Amino acid sequence: QLQLQESGPGLVKPSETLSLTCTVSGGSISSNSYYWGWIRQPPGKGLEWLGTIYYTGSIYDNPSLKSRLTVSVDTSKNQFSLKLSSVTAADTGTYYCARFLKGGWYSDVWGQGTLVTVSS
Amino acid sequence: DIQMTQSPSSLSASVGDTVTITCRASQNISKYLNWYQQTPGKAPTLLIYAASRLHRGVPSRFSGGGSGTDFTLTISSVQPEDFATYYCQQTYNTPPLTFGGGTKVEIK
Numbered sequence: 001q002l003q004l005q006e007s008g009p010g011l012v013k014p015s016e017t018l019s020l021t022c023t024v025s026g027g028s029i030s031s032n033s034y035y036w037g038w039i040r041q042p043p044g045k046g047l048e049w050l051g052t053i054y055y056t057g058s059i060y061d062n063p064s065l066k067s068r069l070t071v072s073v074d075t076s077k078n079q080f081s082l083k084l085s086s087v088t089a090a091d092t093g094t095y096y097c098a099r100f101l102k103g104g105w106y107s108d109v110w111g112q113g114t115l116v117t118v119s120s
Numbered sequence: 121d122i123q124m125t126q127s128p129s130s131l132s133a134s135v136g137d138t139v140t141i142t143c144r145a146s147q148n149i150s151k152y153l154n155w156y157q158q159t160p161g162k163a164p165t166l167l168i169y170a171a172s173r174l175h176r177g178v179p180s181r182f183s184g185g186g187s188g189t190d191f192t193l194t195i196s197s198v199q200p201e202d203f204a205t206y207y208c209q210q211t212y213n214t215p216p217l218t219f220g221g222g223t224k225v226e227i228k
Contacts, residue, residue: 108166
């Protein structure tokens, strides 16, 4: 059974870079059937798609993040990562990693989520 | 970007009721519409994809319909475990993928 697990600091200072990693277990990140990506949720609010990567390194990202986002993949470790630069309090929220079906773009497997707070 | 508008933002229902949630897209998205359920403190889970296709393991009391700009999620005979927040998501024009604002289904 495929599982995703987010890891990274729970507290980041304003203007610094938020870094998270998602470890994929029970399956290969190098599957040609799926993309892998990130979705976040501010406290008490809705869902926002951040970005998605294919195992070859092809990336789709949300233009609203104004080039602050970097998504990368490490097939040797079966992991993918997110870096969000110049964070502010508005970047506080729960960050989920997820699997996206290629072609349909829906997310059928999600990590449990990790809360990241931006505060000095 | 394609905007997704859900209505209502919240509703109250009793166990056994039929509940319908609406999602409207700002432009034609064909059937590229998915529905997710989220309970407090948990990650969302996929219910329906491609507007009307039930994800494996999802009870048949959930159904989806619509195409173009107007879509519905119906829960027939709501059960206690169905009280949650529901989100629609369009995947027609990517990037970006966009979600509706959510509909919270509460117990009456």
